[in-house]
Amino acid sequence: MLIVDKEGILIRYNVKMEKSMTPEDAAAELYPKDEIYRAIAEAIFEGEEDDVIEGLEAAIAAGKEPIALIDDALMVGMKVVTELYDQGVIFLPNVMMSADAMLEGIEFCKAEAGSSPKPKGKVVVHVAEGDVHDIGKSIVAALLRANGYEVVDLGRDVPVDEVIAAVKKESPMMLTGTALMTTTMYAFKEVNDRLLEAGIKMPFQCGGGAVNQDFVSTYELGVYGEEAADAPKMADAILAGKGLAQLRAIFHKH
Amino acid sequence: MAVKKFTTMAYSNADEMVFGRAKSPVKAGLGLEIGAGYTTAEVNYAPRPEAGETKEKLVNEYQRITKDIMSRMVQVGFPSVVLETEHVQQMTNHPTWGAEVAHAQKTIMEEYHEEYGIKCALRHTPGDVRENKDFLQLRGDKYNVVMESFEAVADAGADLLSIESMGGKEIFDYAVLRNDVPGMLYAIGVLGSMDMEFLWQGIAKVAQQKNVTPAGDTDCAQANTAMFIAGGLLDKNLAHTLAIIARSLAGARTLSGYEAGAKGPGKDCGYENIIIKGITGMPMAFEGKTSTCAHSDVMGNLIMQCCDLWSNESVEYHAEFGGTTVQCWSESLSYDCALMNTALKSGNEKILRDLLMASDRFRDPQSYILAYDNAYKVGQAIVKDGNDIYLRSKNAATECCNLLKSAEGLEMTKFETNALNKAAAELAALTSDSEKFMSDCMEKYKAEVKVFKPENYAL
Numbered sequence: 001m002l003i004v005d006k007e008g009i010l011i012r013y014n015v016k017m018e019k020s021m022t023p024e025d026a027a028a029e030l031y032p033k034d035e036i037y038r039a040i041a042e043a044i045f046e047g048e049e050d051d052v053i054e055g056l057e058a059a060i061a062a063g064k065e066p067i068a069l070i071d072d073a074l075m076v077g078m079k080v081v082t083e084l085y086d087q088g089v090i091f092l093p094n095v096m097m098s099a100d101a102m103l104e105g106i107e108f109c110k111a112e113a114g115s116s117p118k119p120k121g122k123v124v125v126h127v128a129e130g131d132v133h134d135i136g137k138s139i140v141a142a143l144l145r146a147n148g149y150e151v152v153d154l155g156r157d158v159p160v161d162e163v164i165a166a167v168k169k170e171s172p173m174m175l176t177g178t179a180l181m182t183t184t185m186y187a188f189k190e191v192n193d194r195l196l197e198a199g200i201k202m203p204f205q206c207g208g209g210a211v212n213q214d215f216v217s218t219y220e221l222g223v224y225g226e227e228a229a230d231a232p233k234m235a236d237a238i239l240a241g242k243g244l245a246q247l248r249a250i251f252h253k254h
Numbered sequence: 255m256a257v258k259k260f261t262t263m264a265y266s267n268a269d270e271m272v273f274g275r276a277k278s279p280v281k282a283g284l285g286l287e288i289g290a291g292y293t294t295a296e297v298n299y300a301p302r303p304e305a306g307e308t309k310e311k312l313v314n315e316y317q318r319i320t321k322d323i324m325s326r327m328v329q330v331g332f333p334s335v336v337l338e339t340e341h342v343q344q345m346t347n348h349p350t351w352g353a354e355v356a357h358a359q360k361t362i363m364e365e366y367h368e369e370y371g372i373k374c375a376l377r378h379t380p381g382d383v384r385e386n387k388d389f390l391q392l393r394g395d396k397y398n399v400v401m402e403s404f405e406a407v408a409d410a411g412a413d414l415l416s417i418e419s420m421g422g423k424e425i426f427d428y429a430v431l432r433n434d435v436p437g438m439l440y441a442i443g444v445l446g447s448m449d450m451e452f453l454w455q456g457i458a459k460v461a462q463q464k465n466v467t468p469a470g471d472t473d474c475a476q477a478n479t480a481m482f483i484a485g486g487l488l489d490k491n492l493a494h495t496l497a498i499i500a501r502s503l504a505g506a507r508t509l510s511g512y513e514a515g516a517k518g519p520g521k522d523c524g525y526e527n528i529i530i531k532g533i534t535g536m537p538m539a540f541e542g543k544t545s546t547c548a549h550s551d552v553m554g555n556l557i558m559q560c561c562d563l564w565s566n567e568s569v570e571y572h573a574e575f576g577g578t579t580v581q582c583w584s585e586s587l588s589y590d591c592a593l594m595n596t597a598l599k600s601g602n603e604k605i606l607r608d609l610l611m612a613s614d615r616f617r618d619p620q621s622y623i624l625a626y627d628n629a630y631k632v633g634q635a636i637v638k639d640g641n642d643i644y645l646r647s648k649n650a651a652t653e654c655c656n657l658l659k660s661a662e663g664l665e666m667t668k669f670e671t672n673a674l675n676k677a678a679a680e681l682a683a684l685t686s687d688s689e690k691f692m693s694d695c696m697e698k699y700k701a702e703v704k705v706f707k708p709e710n711y712a713l
Binding site for chain 1: 269300303304306342343385387388427430431432433479483487488490491492493570605608609611612613614615616617618627663665666667668669670
């Protein structure tokens with residue numbers, strides 16, 4: 001059998017570029033100083049749901065307000081996670097597990113307080129009509145929640161009528177649509193047309209599988225999301241006042 | 255159909271495996287014999303979306319595609335070709351649509367075969383439509399629709415029957431995003447295998463009745479999802495070591511189709527097919543450097559090492575500078591096959607195989623394990639406990655980890671190594687009692703995954 005040294009044939013750039021700092025070291029630099037908050041943030045980073053609840057119980061026992069803990073501890077911990085993900089220090093499954101732990105923590109705080117906090121903004125997510133491939137949508141929803149957005153998840157294979165009705169009811173800041181197949185992504189055009197007919201002009205972020213920038217550029221409200229991680233970035237850009245043309249300038253990379 | 259488990263390897267050693275030759279070649283279609291000493295291009299395509307509006311438009315689109323491919327093959331002088339039609343959903347949900355497409359395609363292929371003598375065969379791959387909006391629905395009405403589709407396309411001229419089955423995906427999608435290796439094992443190795451055994455007995459029965467070939471499946475729904483999420487070297491979504499563990503599990507899972515009656519050629523996007531070829535000796539389709547029209551991978555040359563059919567995965571039908579997409583890609587595929595066939599005819603096939611393998615061997619943990627020598631070892635681990643779908647899957651994943659841990663010449667990031675070590679430890683801690691694993695997983699995933707319906711697996 002022929003074995004040839006890889007020198008000059010290939011370069012594992014991921015090995016070459018890997019940061020020397022461990023994820024735990026990098027996270028330690030970002031945790032809040034307050035010990036009560038830090039314990040919760042660490043539990044979020046580790047994705048340990050039980051430890052999150054334990055930390056919250058201790059914080060409440062120490063006199064902290066449950067709703068305030070969402071911003072002061074849970075979201076702070078989640079920000080550590082999303083920052084390290086954006087820097088390439090940790091990978092998506094860590095974000096997913098941390099998001100699960102954060103959501104459980106938020107539910108606990110809401111139950112303790114008997115009220116709900118005000119989210120950064122609301123986003124409606126769906127998978128195109130005729131398409132049941134929803135792992136991309138699940139990632140988008142988790143990353144949005146991880147970044148403090150309220151997500152209304154319409155699920156998969158969502159009829160256009162249902163999308164329009166949800167947008168009218170929820171008045172979100174952004175709508176997202178994902179599709180794996182070229183045959184189903186054409187539903188996005190119909191959603192676009194129906195929104196415009198109803199006089200609704202809002203960013204409609206589309207991505208996934210065979211969806212590409214050229215296609216999304218063919219309808220007025222479309223903004224292409226190449227990566228799931230673009231979803232919270234796009235929501236942040238909308239909060240910062242960017243309009244459709246500016247969003248396309250930022251996120252249409254090709 | 256009876257189920258016959260594989261407990262031995264078809265090849266006595268890895269070096270016996272080459273492209274273009276399989277222990278059990280498959281005769282199909284018009285003069286074609288797959289794995290009988292030559293390789294053949296398998297061309298895949300997708301209609302333009304607007305063509306799906308009506309049956310007439312769709313049939314017309316596939317006629318254009320078929321004529322384009324056949325004419326290019328003849329114009330450039332290639333001796334054989336396989337066409338694969340992966341159904342758009344309308345074609346499976348309305349079996350008469352699929353049948354009319356198959357009939358139209360086969361009619362054109364027969365004309366070319368008659369006039370030029372070109373050897374050719376038609377593969378049809380109905381969609382796995384066994385699901386409703388919220389849940390997989392693997393048994394019952396939807397299963398019947400899939401079987402009706404197979405019957406209809408077989409009657410209408412399809413020579414090779416395939417599917418990309420979805421069993422286990424509801425658990426896999428949950429597990430892969432949480433680095434849950436036991437969950438991946440349960441999804442791919444156990445639930446996927448159980449569903450394939452059920453499904454492929456039905457497909458094999460249809461094929462026998464219609465005198466066509468029950469070809470094969472792929473773990474596209476799971477192992478390819480892992481591969482795509484893992485992405486390129488700089489992507490940060492999944493450790494590539496976990497993606498290849500999923501692929502090794504897929505070896506144990508996809509084997510179930512051949513145990514339930516499939517005869518090959520396996521489906522192109524089953525990168526696990528190298529493991530399957532070692533175990534079954536059946537011919538396999540692969541895709542790699544000539545499927546970049548559909549997706550990127552990190553083993554484009556290597557995966558060609560032992561192919562019998564060489565595929566482009568899929569390309570949307572439209573115009574390019576060099577003709578239509580199907581003409582361009584069928585020509586590229588066929589030139590690759592001409593090179594492999596020259597190597598076979600001149601006795602240089604092992605040299606070319608090794609050059610293809612060596613050029614990607616150290617590109618990634620995925621390519622390292624799918625190098626034919628290592629894939630063969632994963633196959634051996636599977637057949638060691640071939641009668642137990644849990645144990646053989648666990649063996650496959652464990653062997654994958656062992657090979658990576660002892661790899662020489664493969665560089666891995668700390669992240670990849672950490673994920674590997676964690677996975678290996680979790681696998682080592684798993685029970686060797688299949689029933690206990692099953693009952694533990696049932697309890698865990700029924701509680702954690704809302705869309706998990708055990709009745710899909712007769713559990």
